[in-house]
Amino acid sequence: MSATVITITSGKGGVGKTTTSANIAVALALMGKKVACIDGDIGLRNLDVVLGLENRIVYDLVDVVEGRCRLRQAMIRDKRLPELYLIPAAQTRDKNAISPSDMVRLCDDLRQEVDWVILDSPAGIERGFRNSIAPADDVLVVTNPEVSAVRDADRVIGLIEAEEKGPARLIINRVNPNLTRRGDMLSTEDVLELLAVELIGIVPEDENVVISTNRGQPIALNGKTKAGTAFTNIAKRLEGIQVPFTELDEKDSFLGKLSKVFRAGGK
Amino acid sequence: MSGWLDRLFNLKPGSADLAKDRLKFVLVHDRVALSPASMETLKNEIVQVISHYVEIDPEQVRFTIAQEGREQRLMADIPIRASGKRRK
Numbered sequence: 001m002s003a004t005v006i007t008i009t010s011g012k013g014g015v016g017k018t019t020t021s022a023n024i025a026v027a028l029a030l031m032g033k034k035v036a037c038i039d040g041d042i043g044l045r046n047l048d049v050v051l052g053l054e055n056r057i058v059y060d061l062v063d064v065v066e067g068r069c070r071l072r073q074a075m076i077r078d079k080r081l082p083e084l085y086l087i088p089a090a091q092t093r094d095k096n097a098i099s100p101s102d103m104v105r106l107c108d109d110l111r112q113e114v115d116w117v118i119l120d121s122p123a124g125i126e127r128g129f130r131n132s133i134a135p136a137d138d139v140l141v142v143t144n145p146e147v148s149a150v151r152d153a154d155r156v157i158g159l160i161e162a163e164e165k166g167p168a169r170l171i172i173n174r175v176n177p178n179l180t181r182r183g184d185m186l187s188t189e190d191v192l193e194l195l196a197v198e199l200i201g202i203v204p205e206d207e208n209v210v211i212s213t214n215r216g217q218p219i220a221l222n223g224k225t226k227a228g229t230a231f232t233n234i235a236k237r238l239e240g241i242q243v244p245f246t247e248l249d250e251k252d253s254f255l256g257k258l259s260k261v262f263r264a265g266g267k
Numbered sequence: 268m269s270g271w272l273d274r275l276f277n278l279k280p281g282s283a284d285l286a287k288d289r290l291k292f293v294l295v296h297d298r299v300a301l302s303p304a305s306m307e308t309l310k311n312e313i314v315q316v317i318s319h320y321v322e323i324d325p326e327q328v329r330f331t332i333a334q335e336g337r338e339q340r341l342m343a344d345i346p347i348r349a350s351g352k353r354r355k
Contacts, residue, residue, distance in 0.1 A: 147286050147293075154294050161337070183281020190287045194294060196336045 001034070005107050005117040006238065007136035008171075009160075011152030013123030015144045016173040019209060020231070021120035022050045023220040027235035029084035030220065033115040036075060036085045038106075040132040041122035042097060045089035052216025053078060053086050062090035065102045071109050080221065085114070095127045100134035107135035116238070125159060133160060139168040140200060140234075145175055145186040154195055169200040171234065176205045188245075201234035202245055203227050295332045299339050306330060313343065322348040 008021045018041075025037040038061065039047035048054040059074040064087070075085040090097065103119075110117050121132035133139060139160050143153035153170070160168045172191055179185035186194075188202055206227035212219040219228040220235075233243045296302060301309075310330045317323055329344040 147290055150290055151293055151297065155297060157337070158298060180283070183283050186283050186286055186290075190283065194287065194290050196334070 001112060001115060003036070003111045003114045003117045004238075005111070005119060005135050005137045007040075007119045007121055007132050007139045007165075008142060009121035009129060009132060009139060009156055010123060010142040010149070011125060011156035012143075012149045015142050015149050016203070017123070017142050018046050018050050018120055019213065019218075020140075020142050020171060020173060020203070020234075021118050022047060022218045023228070023231035024235050024238070025084060025116070025118045026051075026078075026081065026218045026220040027232040028116050028118075028238070029078070029081040030232075031235060031239065032082070033239075034083040034113070035116045035118060036087060036110050036114045037118040037120065038087045038110075039089035039120050040103075040128060041120065042089045042093055042095045042128065043091065044122065045091050047120050048076075048086060048088045049216065050213055051078065051086055051218060053088075054216070057088050060088045060090040061106070062093050062097045064106060065098055071106070071113075075113075083114075095122065095131065098131055100131050103131045104135045125156065129156075129159075130163075133163055133165050136165050138238075139165050140171055141168045141197070142171045142173050143191065143195075144173055145180070145188075145191055150186065150191055150194060157195060157197055167197060169198045170195060171201040171203065172199070173203045174205045175202055199245065200237050201230060203230040203234075295334070295339065298337075299332060299341075301332075310343075314345075317345060322350060324348055 006024075008017050008024070010017050021037060025035045029035045037047060037051075039045050041047075042062065048057060053076050056076045059069040061074065063069045064071055064074045074087050076088065078084040078086065107117055107119070119132050119136065122128035141153050141156055141160070143149045157166070157168050160166045170192070172188055175188070176185055180187050188199070192199055204226045206219070206225055208225040209219050209227050212222070219225055220231045222228060223232070236243045310328065314323065314325045314328055318325075323345055327346045331342045331344075333340040333342050
């Protein structure tokens, strides 16, 4: 086995990196892949609660790097799925406890064990971010269709290119079709034109994400939600399966469509 | 209800267009790490240098940063004043 290491990053905090990481990992595991996800946010761990595995932590990432346990001991198996593992971040240390070369070494060891490594990067562009992109084969940048998130995504995409980890691919998260339709939210086309990168996923805003996170059950586990389907589609694209980017507002009301026609005509 | 009509006939442009324009401007300057003020200084210095050699109208000089994908290109459009004496 030789896993592909995918790093999920964003620059700005709060755009949905951890939710995205958890759900892509779950979706790949549901497709029968062996997946390890790593929480790269040392000191502010959260991938454990989003996955619902917070009660099972014994060892963490820093324990592995500092040799207090073997890699296998820090891999918490998710019992809902055949082969999904979490390596949690340390909560009581800071991001300087680990270096980029530590991460490269750890991921190289993991490559032998699994099909996919999903690395959830912390927000920002400092040490934690550099640790997270150092071992990456591919980088996915998560953004929201709003000015500050897009600006930070652009900065991070530039840094990824400078580190020769590019080209990054983009996930636009929390798209609100109603706002987009009435011209009050940047559209997918707008964001892609501004950032000039390849798209790998569009995830609609979906209240089921909040509910499933409350429960510690990633939304990709129950197939029939809009956001869950969107995350599953990203996993499929990673696996090389062609999945069309569906129009989020395909169930538009007649008026919605009409107004779209008028808007297009008015420009 | 009137908001609805406005939107239907696109009387009030949505805020997304404004967001996009503002982002375009911000991203250009972020990417080249050049503030609008530095750009103005750069322009003035170049105009000075060129003026030593040919006659130009500083008012007509245009500096823009063009985008090609994620590449930036600094474009200078510097019209040269026709020198009446030599032409005739």
